[in-house]
Amino acid sequence: MSLNNINRALVSHDLVQDLKWDAGLRAAFADNEAAVLDRYDLNPAERTAIEQRDFRALYDMGFHPYLGAQFARILFANNSNGATSAVEHLLASIRQEPTSPAGASETAQP
């Protein structure tokens, strides 16, 4: 997951940035996700990965992990006080593991 493999051209990066910068867009996304996704020229694999909350697939396409952590807070509707559960969902996806409520204490050492 080196940062040297980031694909800076991915349109999904723009989606995350716009969602961060525009509370109105974020509300529209929560209300009708498909309609917001329609506004972005995502390739089919990107769109499927977003719809399926598949961060492993997004990362394999070159999605930046830092934006991944921020996107997880939006997709998993957890954006307060450190957003620990959103990170746990993200980790479960990129490690391809079931979500564990005790995820924080079960993290593997490198």
Next chain:
Amino acid sequence: MAEIALAVAASHAPGLIGMFDQAPEQSQQMVTSAYGTIARQIRAAKLDVIVMVANDHMANNRIREYPDFLVGLALEHRGPAEFFRDWLGCGEYAIPGRPDFAETIFNGLNQRGVRVSATHENLNFDDNVSVPVVKTEIEASGVSIIPILQNVTVPPIPDQNRCYEIGTHLADIIANDLPDGLRVGLFATGGMSHEPGGKRDFWIDEEFDTWFLELLARGDHEKVLAEVTPERLEEAGIGGTGELLSWILVMGAIGERDCTVLGYTAWDKWRCGIGAVSWDMASASVAR
């Protein structure tokens, strides 16, 4: 000739505000003590302005057009940005800026061969600036700030040698371009080990963090530059531990000085090793 009257560095993490009360008592005590010391030092130094060398977390630019350094020229710096407010769990703040001095730094760096961007708009601040502002009570101190946001996450990233060199340029600007008698504080905010959004998120490399702090306490900058390589930073956390490059930039600005480690703690739910140091700017540079 302006003077660097304070040089400090400290970590930031959203949980230091919103999850503070949930942390183990010894972690809370370390944070209260270390950031409290910095708060007292800021007031005692009678500063005119604090240059905050902070990491940018892709909060201000698209990843396709990403500056390595971004100077905030605004008259007032307000935060946190809306998206980060609940995540941080902190209230809003407004700190006076210094567009005149910020412009001097912006132009001075470009004139010295450092490609720097700048904006008159209010920057989006997340934990990078919000945590040090809140924890060291900068708003109450009344001291103005100039934020310099630094790219440490979008390759190619200026490495430790380049950051140190840019720090020497910043020192030259402070000495020669800013007004005589101005008292400048340098505050590096970032690190320590963490891997935000990566497979090792929640993991903290305590061995690396304590090694890094001991290295700084020893004060041998050549050794720091030889050993704190991009590879070593990545080993300790991809995309996060590299935030310590902001500390190295400040080290370049001040040269070798006695360095006091104000504390260190690691609690996994903060998702980041938390450390702080203060360099002695009252005495002359350490001769080696």
